[in-house]
Amino acid sequence: MIKQIVQSVCIAMLVVISMPVAAKNLHCATTHYPPFATFDFNKRQFTGSDLILIDQLAAHFEWQVSVDNLPWARLNKIIPGKLYDCFFALADQPQRRLHLSYTNIPLHVTRYAMFRRSGETGPIQTVGHLRGMALTPSMIDKHALQAAVSLRFTSNEQLLEMLMLGRIDGFVTNSEVGQFVIANAKAGQWVTMDIDQGYELPVYLAFRENVVDIEKVNKVLSDITGQHRNVTIKTQ
Numbered sequence: 001m002i003k004q005i006v007q008s009v010c011i012a013m014l015v016v017i018s019m020p021v022a023a024k025n026l027h028c029a030t031t032h033y034p035p036f037a038t039f040d041f042n043k044r045q046f047t048g049s050d051l052i053l054i055d056q057l058a059a060h061f062e063w064q065v066s067v068d069n070l071p072w073a074r075l076n077k078i079i080p081g082k083l084y085d086c087f088f089a090l091a092d093q094p095q096r097r098l099h100l101s102y103t104n105i106p107l108h109v110t111r112y113a114m115f116r117r118s119g120e121t122g123p124i125q126t127v128g129h130l131r132g133m134a135l136t137p138s139m140i141d142k143h144a145l146q147a148a149v150s151l152r153f154t155s156n157e158q159l160l161e162m163l164m165l166g167r168i169d170g171f172v173t174n175s176e177v178g179q180f181v182i183a184n185a186k187a188g189q190w191v192t193m194d195i196d197q198g199y200e201l202p203v204y205l206a207f208r209e210n211v212v213d214i215e216k217v218n219k220v221l222s223d224i225t226g227q228h229r230n231v232t233i234k235t236q
Helices: 004-016 048-062 072-078 137-142 154-163 175-184 214-227
Strands: 024-030 038-040 045-047 064-070 086-090 100-102 108-109 112-117 126-131 149-153 170-174 193-194 202-210
Touching: 045 064, 045 149, 048 154, 048 214, 072 214, 086 100, 086 126, 112 137, 112 149, 112 154, 112 175, 126 137, 126 154, 137 154, 149 154, 154 170, 154 175, 154 193, 170 175
Parallel strands: 024 064, 024 086, 126 149, 126 170
Antiparallel strands: 038 045, 086 202, 100 202, 108 202, 112 170, 112 193
């Protein structure tokens, strides 16, 4: 009788061990920011270099990740809430750390640039940038923007459109994002770019507290990217 009970317990344990572990569902938020996170408005899904890294993390940890496309200004406002499990790609800021745990390796590094119509070299009286993104002091000084009128828009595509229509004298955005949007619009011959070489901003994948083991995520991310050291964090 005892032998039968032991056999039954062992069989039950084997069944439990062999059962697949349920995947962890993560609900994340980012914004349309090509080529890092490119939202296909027809297919309602993201692609891009940031997504490649996140997909590799998801495959390793068996996460099921869904990603919502939000305007950048709205994304910034909802970080303190519990609607989302993760956000990307975020600059590391003290107020955000009250709610989030950051990876110690960036998804990419932001380098800002001023974009203007070709041939224009006069003072910039009206400058555009994304809502929720501030002009850096170095960009303000370099282009004498202290007295310029600052206009905020919801997308980089809008920034380019306003520039081509003459509504703004220039716009500031991530240099790679600006180049991508301009190339996609086939407007390269009409727009010039001046990169701010004195400023770099690493941006990260960040999780709501206690959603994941951030040290394990850091280790796997370092293996994926080949960056086996912490990156100096700059805040904006």
